[in-house]
Amino acid sequence: MRWSQTLIPTLKETPxxxxxxxxxxxxxxxxxxxxTGGLYTFxxxxxxxxxxxxxxxREEMNRAGALEVLMPALQPPDIWQQSGRYExxxxxxxxxxxxxxxxxxxxxxxEEVITSLxxxxxxxxxxxxxxxxxxxxxxxxEIRPRFGLMRAKEFIMKDAYSFDATDELAQDxxxxxxxxxARIFQRCGLKTIAVEADTGVMGGKFSHExxxxxxxxxxxxxxxxxxxxxxxxxxxxxxxxxAAATAGEQPKPEKFATPGVVTIEALTRPPHNVSGDKxxxxxxxxxxxxxxxxxxRGDDQLNxxxxxxxxxxxxxxxxxxxxxxxxLGAHPGSLGAVDVKAHPVYADERLxxxxxxxxxxxxxxxxxxxxxxxxxxxxxxxxxxxxxxxGEPCSKCGQPLKVQRAIEVGHVFKLGTxxxxxxxxxxxxxxxxxxxxxxxxxGIGVTRTLxxxxxxxxxxxxxxxxxxxxxxxxxxxxxxxxxxxxxMKRAESIYKELTQRGVDVILDDRNERPGxxxxxxxxxxxxxxxxxxxxxxxxxxxxxxxxAGALIPVKVEEAVERIIALMNAGTQAxxxx
RNA sequence: CGGGGCGUAGCGUAGCUUGGUAGCGCGUCUGAAUGGGGUUCAGAAGGUCGUGAGUUCAAAUCUCACCGCCCCGACCA
Numbered sequence: 001m002r003w004s005q006t007l008i009p010t011l012k013e014t015p016x017x018x019x020x021x022x023x024x025x026x027x028x029x030x031x032x033x034x035x036t037g038g039l040y041t042f043x044x045x046x047x048x049x050x051x052x053x054x055x056x057x058r059e060e061m062n063r064a065g066a067l068e069v070l071m072p073a074l075q076p077p078d079i080w081q082q083s084g085r086y087e088x089x090x091x092x093x094x095x096x097x098x099x100x101x102x103x104x105x106x107x108x109x110x111e112e113v114i115t116s117l118x119x120x121x122x123x124x125x126x127x128x129x130x131x132x133x134x135x136x137x138x139x140x141x142e143i144r145p146r147f148g149l150m151r152a153k154e155f156i157m158k159d160a161y162s163f164d165a166t167d168e169l170a171q172d173x174x175x176x177x178x179x180x181x182a183r184i185f186q187r188c189g190l191k192t193i194a195v196e197a198d199t200g201v202m203g204g205k206f207s208h209e210x211x212x213x214x215x216x217x218x219x220x221x222x223x224x225x226x227x228x229x230x231x232x233x234x235x236x237x238x239x240x241x242x243a244a245a246t247a248g249e250q251p252k253p254e255k256f257a258t259p260g261v262v263t264i265e266a267l268t269r270p271p272h273n274v275s276g277d278k279x280x281x282x283x284x285x286x287x288x289x290x291x292x293x294x295x296x297r298g299d300d301q302l303n304x305x306x307x308x309x310x311x312x313x314x315x316x317x318x319x320x321x322x323x324x325x326x327x328l329g330a331h332p333g334s335l336g337a338v339d340v341k342a343h344p345v346y347a348d349e350r351l352x353x354x355x356x357x358x359x360x361x362x363x364x365x366x367x368x369x370x371x372x373x374x375x376x377x378x379x380x381x382x383x384x385x386x387x388x389x390x391g392e393p394c395s396k397c398g399q400p401l402k403v404q405r406a407i408e409v410g411h412v413f414k415l416g417t418x419x420x421x422x423x424x425x426x427x428x429x430x431x432x433x434x435x436x437x438x439x440x441x442x443g444i445g446v447t448r449t450l451x452x453x454x455x456x457x458x459x460x461x462x463x464x465x466x467x468x469x470x471x472x473x474x475x476x477x478x479x480x481x482x483x484x485x486x487x488m489k490r491a492e493s494i495y496k497e498l499t500q501r502g503v504d505v506i507l508d509d510r511n512e513r514p515g516x517x518x519x520x521x522x523x524x525x526x527x528x529x530x531x532x533x534x535x536x537x538x539x540x541x542x543x544x545x546x547x548a549g550a551l552i553p554v555k556v557e558e559a560v561e562r563i564i565a566l567m568n569a570g571t572q573a574x575x576x577x
Numbered sequence: 578c579g580g581g582g583c584g585u586a587g588c589g590u591a592g593c594u595u596g597g598u599a600g601c602g603c604g605u606c607u608g609a610a611u612g613g614g615g616u617u618c619a620g621a622a623g624g625u626c627g628u629g630a631g632u633u634c635a636a637a638u639c640u641c642a643c644c645g646c647c648c649c650g651a652c653c654a
Contacts, residue, residue: 012603012615013589017647037646091652109654143578143652150654157654209654218653304651317651408654445654479613515614522614533613 038145189466226399262333463525
């Protein structure tokens with residue numbers, strides 16, 4: 001490709017809409033342009049990089065034995081009714097109507113479609129295992145699209161669905177996808193950590209997310225450098241010390257006046273001086289329209305994902321102040337669970353043997369001290385409910401846990417039989433008995449992965465593409481583009497030869513000053529720049545400049561071989577194959 | 578949806594407090610010089626000041642409503 005003939009609208013200044021570095025560089029390097037919030041056009045260069053990522057995904061899925069299909073993005077609502085997700089997913093479902101006013105949905109994911117397909121086509125254990133995948137545009141009515149391609153209303157996803165006859169085989173399918181994902185992200189030049197993920201109220205035994213560590217990520221992962229434990233904060237547990245049971249007779253709860261004290265923090269100050277770990281925090285939630293109390297140690301934070309698991313429902317919300325007063329007779333800041341029997345109480349495991357605790361007295365302006373949980377509070381459900389904090393000991397090996405923000409680029413999930421039962425994907429097993437297929441689902445955000453590569457690989461001058469996903473591997477930069485100049489003739493012949501050798505190469509044939517060309521090629525981030533100019537040509541040399549390395553002068557006649565050798569070395573370094 | 582911020586040329590912005598001819602930089606076009614790190618000079622094109630209503634002799638500027646975008650929270654690849 002000749003630079004002058006494509007469209008690479010680089011920008012010196014960053015559009016005001018971009019906040020994070022990868023979004024800024026996507027725009028500045030001329031890879032994408034926004035149509036409106038959450039909707040982007042891929043320009044020629046951005047599309048090339050995207051296709052490279054897609055191809056890596058495709059190769060590794062094929063290698064893992066998955067079968068590529070293409071399902072409709074436009075879907076009938078009735079299969080969503082059947083799976084029960086028409087309501088459950090209504091917030092993200094885009095709905096459209098045809099001329100007869102019939103409603104359709106734009107697919108945010110394809111469990112319903114693929115399961116309908118399998119229900120019709122697979123009827124014997126002999127036809128399994130099967131794993132179908134597609135690379136396709138998904139539509140989600142995101143509450144808040146942000147950061148360019150990171151969270152968009154429309155994005156490209158690779159989604160795969162496995163169907164197995166037995167639980168054991170389903171685990172094999174899961175493992176294959178897990179391994180394929182590790183290879184895919186490695187080939188894209190991404191450092192990822194696979195973390196245990198929350199399976200939510202859907203149940204399921206296994207779920208892992210592939211995370212790219214980045215300060216701008218929307219997730220937090222907890223990991224241990226000692227034993228390799230890694231989990232999404234929503235799922236993570238730690239070996240943080242619990243209170244020791246205190247032997248012997250304990251003093252009775254005693255009410256004391258705390259005028260104006262309505263926060264945990266206020267109670268830690270004089271004159272009360274009750275440290276956070278000696279307080280019980282009482283939260284009030286409305287779960288399936290019923291009041292529930294949630295107890296945590298004063299210095300702990302509630303993890304709502306864990307609460308969802310404990311409650312067995314995802315439909316819950318913090319109670320409004322009026323609802324709280326109605327239920328407990330006091331306002332937030334003076335709440336407690338002592339002697340509360342009208343509402344179910346969920347308590348964090350860390351409180352199990354706690355004594356000498358202070359909590360609200362359910363009377364505004366008063367607290368209770370000397371509270372012993374086991375004696376004074378009726379706890380209906382004990383559960384792990386707290387957010388793990390950095391520095392707490394790993395529950396497996398005891399080393400301090402670390403917390404890191406990260407971008408989720410992939411998610412593998414063992415689904416079980418939820419969809420196969422709902423949509424009747426049944427088969428006959430060896431004994432002739434009808435069974436629902438055991439499913440797994442596996443997603444990669446392809447467009448998000450592309451942006452994550454940039455987020456992880458850039459410097460002050462621009463993008464630093466890994467060779468595997470670079471829009472062009474080589475950019476030839478002649479410093480004189482006059483057709484009859486020796487410089488341009490050399491550049492043309494290298495361009496021609498590399499093209500014939502199958503290298504993705506772009507020739508910067510613009511009549512621009514050297515500085516402009518150098519800046520642009522670095523901003524866009526081509527892995528190898530080949531400089532052809534009069535000064536080096538006079539010595540019989542051209543200049544090879546790896547994007548992330550030092551300039552290498554080489555003899556003109558060796559140029560092509562050296563470039564290809566450099567590319568092969570780079571490919572091997574990325575562990576391809 | 579709740580909270581915060583912002584809408585002025587393709588991009589980045591000044592002007593708004595205190596109403597009176599819409600300005601600058603980048604980019605674009607023409608010409609010239611320059612030619613190994615976003616070069617310089619001269620000239621030019623390009624604006625419903627987000628939309629609508631109101632106040633006023635007069636609105637980018639003041640008021641109200643609406644729309645859009647960005648950031649923080651709930652959701653997810």
